[in-house]
Every structure is written in C-alpha cells, then in structure tokens.
Amino acid sequence: MAQYPERKWYTGMLSTEDWWAVWIAVGFFFISLLNIWGIDLVGWMTYPTKWVFSPPEGGKGAIGHAFYALGKKYSVTAKGFYKGLGWWSVIWSYVIFGAALTIGAASMKWNVKKFIGGFTIIYFMTIATWFIGHHAFIAATKVNMHKYGLNFALNLGGGGSFILALIVGLIIGNFFKGFASYLSEAAKPEWYIKTAIVTLGVKLGYLPIKLSAMSQKLGKEAAGLTFDLFVAGAAATVVAYLIFWPGVYVISRKIFKLPRKTAAVLGSGISICGVSAAVATGGAVRAKPVVSIMVSALVVVWAVIELVILPGFFTHVWPGTKDPLVAGASMGMAVKTDGADAAAGELLDEFMRTKIEVETNGAVKWPEGIITASAVMTKVWIDMFIGIWAFVLALIWVYKFERREGERVPASEVWHRFPKFVIGYFFCWFFLLAIYFGPGQSGAPEAMPFLKTVKAGAVPVEKGMRKLFFMLTFMSLGIITDFKKLREAQFGKMVWVYFVALFGFIIPVAILIGYLFHHGMTLPNIAQYVK
Template sequence: MEGVNRKWYSGMATNEDWWAVWLGLILFAAGLFSIGRIDLVGWMVETSVWTWGDFSFSNALDVTRYEGWHPLAGLLMAYVVFTALTCLGAWSMKFNVRRFWAGWTVLFVLAWACWIIGHEAHFAVPVNAWDEHGLTWGLSLGGGFSYILALAVGLIIGNFIKPLAGFLHEAAKPEWFIKTAIVYLGIKVGVKSMDAADKTLELALAGAAAVFVAYLLFWPIVYALGRRAFRLPRDAAAVLSSGISICGVSAAIATAGAIRARPVLPVMVSMLIVIFAMIELVVLPGFYTWVAPDQPIVNGAAMGMTVKTDGADAAAGAFLEELMRSSAAARGTHWEPGWIVTSAIMTKIWIDMFIGLWAFLLAIVWVRKVEHQPGRSHVGPSEIWHRFPKFVIGYLITWFAYLAILAFLPEFTAAAKPGAEVVEGPMRKMMFMLTFVSIGTITDFSKLKGMGRLALLYAVALFVIIAPLAYFIAWLFHRGMMPPTVGG
C-alpha cells in the first residue's frame, strides 16, 4: 500500500525526515575520514567579513581546508555535491526532479548571495572592532544580518512575487533543510562534548526537565482556553492546543491523527502555525536580546519552547545567537559559538521526541473516552515509532559517535576535529541559510484571512500564556548556565 506507513521501515526512502538522516550521515561519514588523514570535505567554502568597495570572492569567501583552491572552485564544488545529494533525495521522494533542481539552484544562489552580503563589515562587525575595519558606523549584527536578509528575500518572494514562489515550491523544503542541519549540529554537540562534556550533559538534562514541565502546563491551559473562552469543538481545541503548545505543525498533525480528525483540520491549523512561527522568528530573537542580554542559554531554551516548527525554531536560535554574541562582544565578552543555538534546538528535540508518546496516549484516551469504541477500534503501539522524528536518530548518531571517539579512541580526537568542524560549521550554516530563504518563500500572510477566531486564540495563547510561561520555565531550569568564553 503505497503512501501508507505499514512497516517499521516505511518511508525510509520516501520522506524528508529520513532523507535528512541520509544527507546528514553521508557528510558526517565524509567528515570522519579526517581521522585517517583523508580530507573529503575541505573543499567547502565559508564566508568571511569584507568591506564595501573592496569586494572580491577571494575577500568574501574562504576555502576551509584545501590550500590553493580558489573560493569559486570551492563554491562550485559545494553546489555540485549538495545538488547531487538533494536531487537524489528528490528523485527518491518522487518529487519532480527537474523542477526541484531548478528551484534548488535559485535557492542556493539566493542563500549564498544573502550570506555573503550579510558579512559586509558595516552589517557584521561588532562596535569594538570597527577601527580594525576602518568603519565609522555599523549595525554590529554579526552573522545575523545574513539571516535577516535571507528571510526578507524569502518573504518578499512568498508574498509579493507569487509566480516565483510557485516556481520555487518544489525545492523550498525548510523542514528537510533544517533537519539536515540539526543532524550536522549533532556533530557540533559531539565536538563540544569533547571540550566540555559536563556542560553539554547539563544542557541536555535541563532541556528535558524544562520540556516535561512545559508539556504538563501548556497543553491543558490552551485546551481549556479553546473550549471555554473560544467555544471550539473538542477536536479543534485539541489540535490547536498541540500546535500552539507543543511543537507546531508536526504536533498538530500527530494530534489530529491521534484523535482521527478530518485532515482539513490540521491543514488549517498548520497554515496558522507556519505564519505565526514566522512572526515569532522575526520578533523574539531581538526581543530576548534586548530584555535579557546576559541570559544566553535561558533565552535559547525559551526560544525552543516558544517558537513552533523545527525550522523556525532553529532559525530563530541561530539568529538569537548572532545577535547575542554580537551584543556580548560589544561589551567585551566573547562567547563560544554554537551554545545558544544548541540550547534552542535541544529543548525542541526533546519536544519532538515526546510527540509520538503524547499522541499515542491521546489516541487511547480518545478511543476510550470520546469515541467510546474500546474493543472495536484499536491503537497500535507502532504509532509511536511512525510519529517519532527520525532526524533525531541522525542527530544522536553524530553526537554519540564523537562522544565515543572521545571516550574510547582519545588518540584520534585531534584528527577527528578538522572534518567535523567543516560539516558542523559552514555546511550546517549553509543549510540554515537555505532554511531562512525557503521558510520565507512558503509563508503567505494572506492565508490568515478567514481564520479570525482561530488566529485570535493562537495569538492570545502564544503571546499571553506560552511565551511568558516558557520563559519562566526556561529560566527555572537553565538559570546560571553560560556558554564558555572563547579562549576561556
């Protein structure tokens, strides 16, 4: 039965979730070759700061490890490798490969253009380094301007150049791109574990505890609000509660499936979630940086519990990291990169992992207490597996692989790092950039029309209940945790 998840391995070749694992593990494996002194990923390019009036690709791009390579050769290699891999995935998932390739190429060019422009010194350099670059003014946004620009370009396309948005539609897969980036992030967490295992473990445990508490509070509050204040039917209240309070679209679909709602319900709620996630992504990083510039980990964890969808959360975490590191640098503190975005994604991953279990319990309650069909209709435990986010498997494999090297093969730690750093560094950031551009192109604000009551409930629940409560819970479990300082 094509299209039905019947076996435990169903979808391994045909959905984005699994393809994030394959795309992640292929480059992870390539990076591991550095242990044997074979560099399979050193062609990758990364952006560097350049100054207006002095642009050249040699100034704006660096080849990570292949000495003597021109940056454009590295960029071309990045295009060829990632195009081949993503088109293979697109073919396997039965996309229209020609349309995917064309859209992917445009997204790739836009992402790199935004990434390079955003690293112009006036946008990127922190205030205390202006003299070094001969600047008299600047925005001091670090890499944050690249993200803002990519998002703005995507939103302009999605809302004002709709024929182009339609053309890009086949390739604009922010969830696939971000889940791949999260698998690469597992490498970063693994490398961090090599340097600071205690801090990584503390972050993981605090994230799990915070998410557990948040689950118990958010869902019943929003469900009660939907039922009593907004008089929503039971199924709509349940789907919306999961969407708002747990993890956006995937939770809304899982809940709707668990309670056997008509598919139109999660489709409507998901449109709402995608649009509100965009608003959160734009508003919250700057707001948190402004109100709590000295709470990087708390802010990151709160982001993970507040911003819905993995793509928007990871993007918001990355944006927050750039803003907060830049703000801290201006005050003379240089936090190591990666910790803030990791705290944002760590809480989100715990949330994602709980979704399957939550939906399974809800399905049992629904069959017994709402449908009153115990004995006739059954819920298979395989539902937990089918709803388990598979990219988390990739994330854990990459994380624990580097942890295992540290624990069992410490003599290879130094050799493992160069390959890891290319994959978790510029390759991961490129996937983030692709996420920013593509998440913008699929967000169409005109879809809010006609969703009055649901949209109002969403806004009230999110900004009056979820965001403040999430921040309090994040503060409760993460207060006092700080990223290590560079060279500290």
C-alpha cells in the same frame, strides 16, 4: 496495481524527509571522518567571511576572499588544494549538496526537474544574501570593524545574513506568488533544518574537541555543559508541554467555544511543536485532516512572526547576556516548528555573542553554537514527546470519546510518529563524544594530533554545511510564508485563539520554565584563545 502492504518499522526510510535528513547529514559526517585516515573529502564546503569594497592597507576584507573552502583553514592533508578553490567552493558546494539533495528528492518521488530548478535558484539567492550579509558594515562589530577600515558597523554578526535571507524569502512568498509556487518544490525549510539539526549533533560532539585545543579543562567543561543542556531540556519540555496543552485546550474550548477535536489539534499546534504536533494530534483524535492543515497554515505564519520578534527581545530586553541559556531554552519551547525555532536560536546565538563581545570590549567571547543548541535541545525533546502524547490522546479519543466497535490503537503509532532525524542528531553527537573520551583521551595533549584530524572533518560539516542549511532554511521559510493566510475569514477565530494563547500564555510559561531549569548556567569564555 497498487500494493497495500503493512506499515513496517522501517517503512518510509527512503521516502520521507525525516530519514533523508539523517542519510544526508550522517553521510557527510562519515565522509568527514575519513580525515582520521588522511583523506579529506569535505574541505570544499564553502563559508563566507566579512568583506569590504576597498580593504585598508594591511587590513582584511578583500572581495576575492569573501567565500573560501573551509579546508583552506582546517584541512590537515589537502590545505593547498582547498586554498586554491576560493569562490569556486560555492560551485563545488552547489554541485555536491545539490546532487545529494536531488537523490533524496527523487527517492521521495518529487518532481526532480522542478526540484533542481527551484534548488538552483534558492541556492544562489541564498549565497547572494550570505555574501551581502557579510559586508563588514553589517556583520562587523565595534570590536573588529577597524580591521576593515570602518568607523561604524551594525554589530549584527552572522545574524544579518539570516535576516536578509528571511526578508528576501518573505518578499518572494508574499509579492511574487507565481515565482514562489515555482520554487515550492525546493522550498523545504523543514527538510533543510532537520539536516542542519543532525549536523548540530556534530557541532555538539565537536565542541569539547574544539575547546580542548585551547585547554583541556575547557574541553571537559564543554562536554559537561552540553550534557547539562540535554538533561535540563528534557525536564523543562515535559513540564512545559503538560502545562501548555491543557491550557490551550481550555482556552479554545471555554473562551472560544471550539469543538473538542479542533481544540485538541490547536492545543498541540500552538503549544510547542507546531505543524508536526498538529498533524500528529489530528491523526490521534481522528480529526479530518483539514483541521490539521488549517492549524498548520496558522502555525507556519505565527512561527515566523515569533522568529522576527523573540531573538531581539531576548537579547536586548530580557534576559540579555546574563542568562543566554534561559533565553535559548525558552525559545525552543515558545517558537513553533523546528525550522523557525532553530533559526531563531541561531539568530539569538549570533546576537548574544556579538552583544557580549561588544559589552565587554572583547574581554568575553563565547563559542558559537551553544545557545543555538539550547534552543534546539528543548525542541528535539518535544518532538519526541509529542509522539507519546499523541498516543495518549488517541487512547482517550478512541476508547472514551468516540467508542467504535472493534477499533484498536496500534502501539506502533508511537514509533511511526517518532521524529527520525533526532536519531541522526544524537548519533553524531555521541559518536564524536565517544571519539573524544576514547581515542581522544578527553583532550589530553598527546591526543591532540589525532583530534586535529577529527577537527579537519568535523568543522566543514558543523560549520560550513550547518550554516548553509540554516541559510537555506531562512530563505525557504520566507518563501513558503504567506501572511495573507492570516486574513482569510475562515481562520478568523483560530487566529485570535492563537494570538491570545501564544502571547498571554505560552511565551510567559516557556520563559518561566526555561528560567527554573537553566538560570545561572554560564558559557565558557574563550576570549584569551581566539583572535
């Protein structure tokens, strides 16, 4: 007999992707901290490096070293062991991450057998595209291509792998639908990206520690910069959302003559956070779930189109390397769904860093991840804000438009809609900041040996795990994106509302507001400290 218990504040802690993103990422983060006590249990996390078929004499790029365990470079206590792993780190990562994700899948009552099968295929396809994308012809820049014996390279950095993963995923999702449906149990871009975003919290907290090793001043600058992004992102998103939503609502109602509820759900879906907002708003206005589902299907497809267009546009047309954080913040406000946005931010990060390096002939290098962080920061704020906005809409709908006798809106709705992975993101970030400012003595030289142990743990998580989960996101985003959905007749009107609102209203406003709050922010130059 089924039980119908009250929904408590902790309901869903073991049965939702949101919470499982937190458990998995924070779990590995804590395990990584054991490095402080000399126990390195995360050095096996795999990472690719650029390769060529025939490396030049004395040059780089042997295929045998194309994947390595990050502990080889960063471990303090087990460097030798992790050095020996080489390509085996791919298998170690498969088994350990696969096991962690399967525990999550089982707790969420997914079909475990199907999940393991799907994940195995997705994982190894991801590794294959990661490997191919790191061929020096694709990933090298004109600054470092000579090390691999090349006279020409595509200058894509790590972005090439992401694009490749997305393309492979899209081919499967659009041309091999039976296969895509088999993989669907494990093609969960949103779960992977939420996990990756929590590890991005590790990255943000680790950034000052990393730069301290170069100079204490740079470390402090990095801590200040991330905090600035936090504040500017909050202000920008609140302003943007309060302009986006009514704008799209009016366009839907007045120009496209849609009913109130549909317009409200579209308003949220197109405005910023896509599917989660469409579901939240659909619930808030008591729409039939089909409204949210239709809007969601559109959101997912349009988000991928944005992901393909915007990073290149921002890098090569405007604002280019002059205002990388305006581009990042605008991306966060313009690209729907956490997965597509974080992915677009990561792509932008790769493109921008590669571009500045090429433009200045290696004289300027930016630390990786800050531009991604700027794109995710605005998104994280909006994910939180939607819960409050949905509550406001629920009050208006329940008490104004559709007054029903005795109906109340429980305030607990705000918490139930709160994106829980955000807690993990902030937790990891602030935990590492506390280590940096506390025992790390703000990067003072005498604290360096201690900070090095923190680094040994943090790097595999913020670099290896994060990038792998980004790759999984790109691949599975492609797999679940079926462009045919846009052609279905019943979506006709909504497809046009979406197109008009997105390109005529949302993206320009996002860029303007991103500019107002982030113009002139600069990234630290680390060229003199890195090879």
